[in-house]
Amino acid sequence: MELSALSESIRNELDARTAARERGLAASRSAIRSCGNAIRALHRYETDGASELLAQAQSSVDEARAALADYGDLLHAGFVHDAEKELAEARITFALVTSQEVPGPEDLGIPSTAFLKGMAESVGELRRHILDLMRHGQLERCEELLGAMDDMYYVLVSMDYPDGITFGLRRLTDVARSIIERTRGDFTTSVVQS
Numbered sequence: 001m002e003l004s005a006l007s008e009s010i011r012n013e014l015d016a017r018t019a020a021r022e023r024g025l026a027a028s029r030s031a032i033r034s035c036g037n038a039i040r041a042l043h044r045y046e047t048d049g050a051s052e053l054l055a056q057a058q059s060s061v062d063e064a065r066a067a068l069a070d071y072g073d074l075l076h077a078g079f080v081h082d083a084e085k086e087l088a089e090a091r092i093t094f095a096l097v098t099s100q101e102v103p104g105p106e107d108l109g110i111p112s113t114a115f116l117k118g119m120a121e122s123v124g125e126l127r128r129h130i131l132d133l134m135r136h137g138q139l140e141r142c143e144e145l146l147g148a149m150d151d152m153y154y155v156l157v158s159m160d161y162p163d164g165i166t167f168g169l170r171r172l173t174d175v176a177r178s179i180i181e182r183t184r185g186d187f188t189t190s191v192v193q194s
Contacts, residue, residue: 021074023067028083031060035090039125042097054090061087062109084110088118093125096148113167116159119152120172127183134190142187149180
């Protein structure tokens with residue numbers, strides 16, 4: 001093959017990879033932004049708005065995965081995983097705050113590692129919600145959510161696999177444990193004061 005034809009072939013391949021990467025990156029950023037806004041809306045008790053934002057986030061994650069389907073190295077470069085983790089965090093938080101069933105990784109179309117990391121990070125969002133509920137005197141609901149946090153922690157701690165497999169889940173599980181312990185202490189103080 002002539003060098004000019006070879007270089008043109010390589011350039012076309014790299015142009016296609018670059019275009020796919022840009023679409024995947026933009027969709028991942030959009031998903032992360034929608035998830036953050038959904039969680040903020042949820043904390044303001046704007047569940048309809050949060051639900052719409054979660055639908056947008058799901059669509060963006062699906063778009064990112066589709067854009068990179070032919071480029072496994074780009075799909076697994078990290079930015080899509082971050083969007084998937086944020087989607088899991090937002091969807092799990094939404095489900096627990098609104099007393100719905102927690103979706104699984106297959107429901108979200110994401111890998112279990114991203115799902116587990118999102119679950120670990122949802123513990124912090126639940127803490128914030130529980131603190132709001134304590135201020136409003138809704139202690140029974142606080143206890144239910146604290147139980148859900150415990151259940152999630154038991155799932156997380158049972159995933160005793162190397163970091164190369166779980167991508168840092170152990171550290172997030174340790175953080176979740178400390179958040180749960182602080183929340184339990186705050187809740188206990190609130191109950192005693194009541």
